[in-house]
Amino acid sequence: MKDYAILLKNTGLKATFQRITIVEQIEKHGHISIECIYDVVVSIYPSISLATVYKNILLMVEKGVLVEVPIAGKKSKYELAKKDHIHLVCTMCGEVEDQAHQDQIENLFYSISQKQNFIVIKQQVNLYGICDTCQIEEAS
Amino acid sequence: MKDYAILLKNTGLKATFQRITIVEQIEKHGHISIECIYDVVVSIYPSISLATVYKNILLMVEKGVLVEVPIAGKKSKYELAKKDHIHLVCTMCGEVEDQAHQDQIENLFYSISQKQNFIVIKQQVNLYGICDTCQIEEAS
DNA sequence: CTGACTGCAAACGTTTTGCACGGTA
């Protein structure tokens, strides 16, 4: 577990207990919706308000600490900012799994940006489907 | 312009004027949010209600006529279902441009699905950045 | 000590719902 107090301060945000808890829980859960963040954080720090969670998520996305993962047909989830990767979104259980990027895809995106004269700032790749676990449950 | 009455009937939906107009306008505009769909459709068919637009968008997504394009930090847009492609999302003007897929990416996604034992049903690739037009305006 | 942050409650905008009426097949 990283020192999130420093991470936060580096972005100009004060390291409150609320913020640190939010970030820690997002790391722990990987990909998580705002309501779920609230649920887990409130169990650790019961007096936190939902508004605080909303304000901080927004702020941390703005500062680049968090990344929004928009998902078709559902509420967005949030994750810690990290190296680009692909999301495998299970349409049965809703779980999101990370999948490392290959160089191939970087090259492809680069060639697109050249060809279209489009400056790529951020990328987001979701594959929707059925995860291993749900395939097994499905079969039984 | 395709015959959307038939397209709708094939999915089991009745071809009402409201639905046909919605689909036509989505085709015309390419990528469009629900509120914008309502705005353009109401100018053609003033008595339509927002609830009808919502109900039909949802229904048509379910039936596979439309596809939701979720966009980080914004409301989802909708487009007609078509061959997979990449979305270039301009973070300045909000416009979304389609970019044809290369085989490369298909192969990549296929290899991921094999390796992770994840059955891919749908894919969604967004590149966020600055479009040609906005770069020019920016420079001036 | 001071500005940034929190928690609360109210406001707001978006989406969903139930129901009576109207239109498609």
Place this chain on the structure above:
DNA sequence: TACCGTGCAAAACGTTTGCAGTCAG
């Protein structure tokens, strides 16, 4: 004609806001 679809209004929901009190730096 039967049933699906529409429009309306209200309700439910998610998110944002303003403000007074609190806390990190």
